[in-house]
Amino acid sequence: MTSSRGAVLRGADQPYVLETVEINAPRPDEVLVRVVATGLCHTELLARKGMFGPKFLPAILGHEGAGVVEQVGSAVTAVVPGDHVVLSFDSCGQCRACARGLPTSCASFELLNLTGTRADGTGSARDADGNPLTSRWFGQSSFSEFALATARNVAKVDKGAPLELLGPLGCGVQTxxxxxxxxxxxxxxxxxxxxxxxxxxxxxxxxxxxxxxxxxxxxxxxxxxxxxxxxxxxxxxxxxxxxxxxxxxxxxxxxxxxxxxxxxxxxxxxxxxxxxxxxxxxxxxxxxxxxxxxxxxxxxxxxxxxxEGGSIPSIFIPRLVDLWQRGLFPFDRLIRTYPLAEINQAEADAAAGVAIKPVLLMHDHPSGSWALPRT
Ligand SMILES: [Zn+2]
Ligand SMILES: [Zn+2]
The missing domain is CATH 3.40.50.720 (NAD(P)-binding Rossmann-like Domain)
Known part of the structure; x- marks a missing residue:
């Protein structure tokens, strides 16, 4: 178990509240990620509105995470601790669509991404009282300092690129x-x-x-x-x-x-x-x-x-990072950063259109538009 600070949504009309949550150790095919930053996507607003069922809340949302691999399960070979990764949507790897290289058409897409549980119905986090939380949102639930993903939904990226920016490549920008x-x-x-x-x-x-x-x-x-x-x-x-x-x-x-x-x-x-x-x-x-x-x-x-733009995350996300590094794909122009503690402001700004793409930083930074030197 890993203790983590996470933003928990307990009711459709309630604000996110920062709580201490306990994250499970990785299963053989899973990857524990120390999250650096997570984008806030429009789908989070739909989850709040109850679009994913009456038992969905309380939940840790967040599905545009970026961070550093902390620990890997025994069967994981694609990444090792210390690798920088972007967390994207999950897929089963077994169905006909996955076999054909079409993970966005995975037969288990809804099950693995929108129910907030693993395929077997389990979650991977509990609150301080030991109660289960919806915690596999898009296979990650990354509004948290630590997130449990799978080997299939982490995309390894160049360590030279700032993780504070890369999360939105996992969903909105990729789409x-x-x-x-x-x-x-x-x-x-x-x-x-x-x-x-x-x-x-x-x-x-x-x-x-x-x-x-x-x-x-x-x-x-x-x-x-x-x-x-x-x-x-x-x-x-x-x-x-x-x-x-x-x-x-x-x-x-x-x-x-x-x-x-x-x-x-x-x-x-x-x-x-x-x-x-x-x-x-x-x-x-x-x-x-x-x-x-x-x-x-x-x-x-x-x-x-x-x-998700018909993408294969492990191929497409590193390609977008490379294009950004070459100055050809300036998606950073869409981003406004907020400390995790300001998640409710970030959500309000996204809903009002004030912020195009809010990104929550897990460690304290002043909020504001991210400015980077152009190459
Ligand atoms: Zn599949
Ligand atoms: Zn999304």
Whole structure:
């Protein structure tokens, strides 16, 4: 057992409270990580709203951890103590999708990532009174100084990169960038429209620019986010509230590709309708809405859903780190850091759109935007 300070969410309407929690020793396939920093993702807000069942709370959330391997189980060979790792989503490694190199389509994806337990129903942390906590959120529950992950959901990264920044590569940034680089596979000069430019959509903007895309259109309700999208490489920004949005978007021709991060039914339909033929749409939002289009709309067009940007974390995350180190993928521009003790402020700022991507530092640092020297 390892004692750890963790942020525990006990009720849908309650703030996170810092508590001492006890983390289990790693099983043979598990990895104990000393967490340095963890991003706060939109999915955390959904967990608070009860989207994952009535027995989900109390929970340690957090699924964009980055840290140092502290201890490994007897069967782990991919990492050793002292390695720097980013924690990402978990997968089983046994099913047909995993065997085909498609862990984001793992048959156990929901079981391993969204229930907050291991596949056998157990958790890996208890509170100070010995009561079990939901503690396998995305195979990690990393709003904690220590987190128990598996060999499959840690991605080893270069020790030269600051762990304070890397956590969001495990989910939000990976999702947006992966949708462009792994799924759409934009060719130089192709056009793309991105609906919703929060952390995921802006990561897609960065990846589209990196791909040599021609027209990169960002659609959002927020003037500040539209401004940031233009700064990060979008060629045009459009107000999502414009009543004539679809017509406005296609004035310069239909698009080779589109991305939706909003999950709003009408917006998803627009993302399909503005495509050229051929054209490809990747959906990344997941609310309660469904996509409704007439079947003939899909002639010559493809639509897919992009859990985690279709990535293989152990390959894709080190690649994003390398691109950042080369100055080609400045995702640090999305990040604002907070000490763990300010997690409730970080959550409020994320919900209000004040912070694009909050990152919680497990050890005390002043809050503020992270500034790094550019190479
Ligand atoms: Zn699987
Ligand atoms: Zn996430």
């Amino acid at each position: 947006g960038a992966g949708a462009v680089l792994n799924q759409l596979r934009l060719a130089a000069g192709e056009s793309v429209v991105i609906f919703g430019v929060g952390a995921v959509g802006l990561s897609a903007v960065l990846a589209a620019r990196l791909s040599g895309a021609g027209e990169i259109v960002a659609v959002d309700l927020s003037p500040a986010r539209r401004e940031l999208a233009l700064d990060l490489g979008a060629t045009r920004a459009v107000d999502g509230a414009d009543p004539d949005l679809a017509r406005l978007l296609v004035t310069q021709g239909r698009f080779d590709a589109s991305l939706d991060t909003t999950g709003v039914g009408t917006v998803m339909a627009t993302a399909v309708n503005v495509l050229d033929r051929p054209g490809s749409c990747v959906l990344l939002g997941a609310g309660r809405d469904t996509l409704t289009v007439h079947p003939t709309v899909l002639s010559g067009r493809s639509v897919t859903y992009g859990f």
